[in-house]
Structure formats: structure tokens, C-alpha cells
Amino acid sequence: MPQSAIYPTLANKTVFITGGGSGIGAAHTMAFAAQKAKVAFVDIAEAESQALVAKVAAETGHRPTFIRCDIRDIDALRAAIERTRRELGDIGVLVNNAAHDQRHKIAEVTVAEWDDRMAVNLRPMFFAAQTVAPQMKRLGGGSIVNFSSISWVVKSGDLPVYNTAKAAVFGLTRSLARELGAHNIRVNTVSPGWVMTERQMKLWLTPEADAIRAASQCLPARIAPEHLADMAVFLASDASAMCSAQNFVVDGGWS
Numbered sequence: 001m002p003q004s005a006i007y008p009t010l011a012n013k014t015v016f017i018t019g020g021g022s023g024i025g026a027a028h029t030m031a032f033a034a035q036k037a038k039v040a041f042v043d044i045a046e047a048e049s050q051a052l053v054a055k056v057a058a059e060t061g062h063r064p065t066f067i068r069c070d071i072r073d074i075d076a077l078r079a080a081i082e083r084t085r086r087e088l089g090d091i092g093v094l095v096n097n098a099a100h101d102q103r104h105k106i107a108e109v110t111v112a113e114w115d116d117r118m119a120v121n122l123r124p125m126f127f128a129a130q131t132v133a134p135q136m137k138r139l140g141g142g143s144i145v146n147f148s149s150i151s152w153v154v155k156s157g158d159l160p161v162y163n164t165a166k167a168a169v170f171g172l173t174r175s176l177a178r179e180l181g182a183h184n185i186r187v188n189t190v191s192p193g194w195v196m197t198e199r200q201m202k203l204w205l206t207p208e209a210d211a212i213r214a215a216s217q218c219l220p221a222r223i224a225p226e227h228l229a230d231m232a233v234f235l236a237s238d239a240s241a242m243c244s245a246q247n248f249v250v251d252g253g254w255s
Helices: 023-034 046-060 074-088 111-121 123-139 160-183 198-203 207-216 225-236
Strands: 014-018 038-043 065-068 091-096 142-147 185-192 247-250
Touching: 014 023, 014 074, 014 123, 023 038, 023 046, 023 091, 023 225, 038 046, 038 074, 046 065, 065 074, 074 091, 074 123, 091 123, 091 225, 111 123, 111 160, 123 142, 123 160, 123 185, 142 160, 142 225, 160 185, 185 225, 225 247
Parallel strands: 014 038, 014 091, 038 065, 091 142, 142 185, 185 247
Antiparallel strands: none
């Protein structure tokens, strides 16, 4: 991939990332560390996250902080955010990245499964934003980046609960942007297309599916996690100072 832009305003800024240990989240962790930011991330994959910490430190010279946390536990999420504040300073950037897109059929979804999917894909975004907002106010501003998906826009099948949560991210972003904007806190959505993480390639990428993807996109190349990280870094930086309540789509032109 080409060299990413460097944003001096991100140096020494405290960044908190959910699901930062693998996939798109790992690309965020690497990208913000490369900007010389003070990065903390939460994840449930402990071995993978610890390996990422070592890799990021070796490649960027900036060691991120990993906190094991199941974001379905809001008290634990709040505690992780508070620990980050104590150790790294008030959080100026929140990247609500964590998600779970396991396929599911309408007829098979139970109430417990519905609640669990919402507890991963939507609820933590609100409570993370609620918790960091006072810190951003003290800083005189901040940036919140909420990750949605084009899956609901293109009517992807076998994902009804996931699609519902990802559509709701739009309403959350715009509501938060309205209420927090007076404090110079910007809130935006990023909507990825089909991003070729290791998980996606292992579970769902077939020659037939890849041909459909390439034909559906205007730009036929595969989307990499780093493409999403570049967008998140831009939205966290002062280069996007007057961008708020918006949706930034990174899908190769699919939607």
C-alpha cells in the first residue's frame, strides 16, 4: 500500500479503540501508533492482542496499551476507559470499531441472540461515547468515529440483526454530533465495504464471491484493513476539523 499521510496534530493524543487486536481494529492500532499517538485498545483475543502490541512497538517505536475487555460488559468498558485516562491522559479520539458479523437466519434468531448481537454491535458505542465525552470536553474537543457497514445498504442476506445494528449507527452518530458539537466534539460514521481481513478470507471468501465483489465495486481491487485505518486517522485529525454528523464510505464504489 502507498505511504499514508502523517497528521502532526495526532502526535501524543490519547486514542481509545474497541476491538483493536485483530482485523480492521489491528490496522487502526498500527496506524495511530505510526502517528505517534498514545494508543489504548480493548479486545477479548488476548494472545493475538499481545502479539500485536509487540509488532506495533517494533514497527512504529510506540507501544500501545492492551486492556482485555468484553465490551458487552459496560462496567468493564468504562473501567478500561478510566484506566486509559489515568495512564495516558484524557482521551481525544474514540474509535468504536468492535463488531461481530457472524451469519444468521431470520427464523433461527432467538431473543437472547438478538440481545447479544446488539450488546456487541451497537450498545458499547453509545456508552463509550458517553464515558469519553467529559474527557473530550476538558480537552476542548475531540473526535468519535463509529463504524457501520454497507451491508444493510446493499441488502446483504443472512445478517438481519447485524444489519439492524449497523443501520442504527447512523442515528447514533447524528444524535451525538448534534449534542456534542457545541463542545467541539466531532462524530462521524465510517461504512466499510467487504474488507479482506483474515477472518473474512478464511470464512467467506470464495472465487465466486470474490468475482461478485469485484463486479459490484467500481474499483475492482480488494479493500484492505489499512484503507479503513487511513479514513479513521483522517477523521481523528484536524484535517477533518469541520466534518461531523457525516458518513464516509470506503467500499470501492459498491454502494
